[in-house]
Amino acid sequence: MQDPQRLRFVASRFNHLQGLVAVPPGAALAINALLAIRSPGHSVLSTPLQALVLAVGLLAGLAFIPYYRRTFGQVHPAPWTRTRDARAAGIFIAIGLVWFGVVIGFQLPESLGLVGLGAAFGGIVLANAKRYGGLQLLWATWAAAITGIGLLSLLGLLPDTPTGKLSSQSGLNWSQLAWGLAWVVGGILDHLVLVRTMRSAQVAGGSAV
Amino acid sequence: MAAPFEELASLDKLVHEPARLAILTALSACDSADFLFLQRLTGLSKGNLSSHLAKLEAGGLVQVTKRFIGKTPNTSMALTPAGRAAIQAHWQRIEQLRTQTSRWRPEDQPPPEHA
Numbered sequence: 328m329q330d331p332q333r334l335r336f337v338a339s340r341f342n343h344l345q346g347l348v349a350v351p352p353g354a355a356l357a358i359n360a361l362l363a364i365r366s367p368g369h370s371v372l373s374t375p376l377q378a379l380v381l382a383v384g385l386l387a388g389l390a391f392i393p394y395y396r397r398t399f400g401q402v403h404p405a406p407w408t409r410t411r412d413a414r415a416a417g418i419f420i421a422i423g424l425v426w427f428g429v430v431i432g433f434q435l436p437e438s439l440g441l442v443g444l445g446a447a448f449g450g451i452v453l454a455n456a457k458r459y460g461g462l463q464l465l466w467a468t469w470a471a472a473i474t475g476i477g478l479l480s481l482l483g484l485l486p487d488t489p490t491g492k493l494s495s496q497s498g499l500n501w502s503q504l505a506w507g508l509a510w511v512v513g514g515i516l517d518h519l520v521l522v523r524t525m526r527s528a529q530v531a532g533g534s535a536v
Numbered sequence: 537m538a539a540p541f542e543e544l545a546s547l548d549k550l551v552h553e554p555a556r557l558a559i560l561t562a563l564s565a566c567d568s569a570d571f572l573f574l575q576r577l578t579g580l581s582k583g584n585l586s587s588h589l590a591k592l593e594a595g596g597l598v599q600v601t602k603r604f605i606g607k608t609p610n611t612s613m614a615l616t617p618a619g620r621a622a623i624q625a626h627w628q629r630i631e632q633l634r635t636q637t638s639r640w641r642p643e644d645q646p647p648p649e650h651a
Contacts, residue, residue, distance in 0.1 A: 331561045331627070334577065339565035341573070400573025401612075402566045525576045 336461030337524045341402040346465055346517030347391040353510020355384025360503035399525060415451050422447045436491030438480030441502055445474030464520065468513030472505040550595045551626045555580055556588050560597065560623040568614035589613060597622055
């Protein structure tokens with residue numbers, strides 16, 4: 328029999344482990360961050376091309392939902408997981424609002440805001456990992472990317488970018504690029520967790536009646 | 537006191553059988569799951585899984601709901617309150633036995649009675 332903790336983790340977080348849904352939107356975010364270099368005002372959604380890229384990314388992501396249903400089946404999550412997720416989201420939003428209030432009020436570097444946000448999100452990810460018996464790699468990758476880009480900026484290690492800033496002189500939005508790439512990498516990792524859990528069950532072959 | 541190894545034999549076999557234990561453990565972590573998910577998660581064949589589910593349903597631990605989504609048949613499984621209590625009690629018992637086993641010593645076992 329498979330590890331019961333892993334069984335519980337996959338069953339309770341099944342809908343969240345469908346990581347391929349996040350890959351196309353993540354790629355779209357990353358592409359838009361690169362396109363922003365040439366867009367007016369270096370905005371990530373100011374040109375028709377950027378809007379098209381985002382729309383295609385979102386639709387392509389949604390197309391993976393029927394794939395998961397056909398391949399791995401369907402799970403309805405327990406009510407307590409929905410309540411817990413809503414509570415975690417509420418806590419994160421509250422911390423985020425307070426922290427950004429501090430950053431803006433004290434005119435702290437914007438990258439410090441990102442580091443704090445990433446750390447708060449990382450804390451919630453770790454708390455969830457303890458509760459559900461497994462780490463959701465998409466969320467962990469988000470937290471690492473946001474915190475990492477913030478730290479690199481604070482240390483002045485981002486190319487062509489003033490220390491503490493999140494956009495380069497040429498208009499590249501580093502946080503957008505990092506977040507988009509995190510969606511791609513984290514989504515693939517979560518998908519692999521799901522596939523490997525199911526595959527190891529196939530190899531084990533279950534037991535006879 | 538019986539050795540913990542002897543108490544293992546007294547565990548509820550309806551729950552303790554590995555495939556059924558995997559099914560019940562997975563269902564305890566969600567509201568319901570469909571047949572395909574349980575089949576992929578446990579690695580059982582359709583026939584084996586159906587047989588185990590029938591036993592669990594007959595034992596009152598699992599509720600099986602069959603319906604159509606459009607023209608596609610869909611079978612979903614959920615734990616009954618008795619099933620939820622049974623799997624929770626089972627894992628608690630396993631944990632107790634694990635603790636007892638770690639403390640057990642051969643000299644604690646009473647000598648066998650000679651004929």
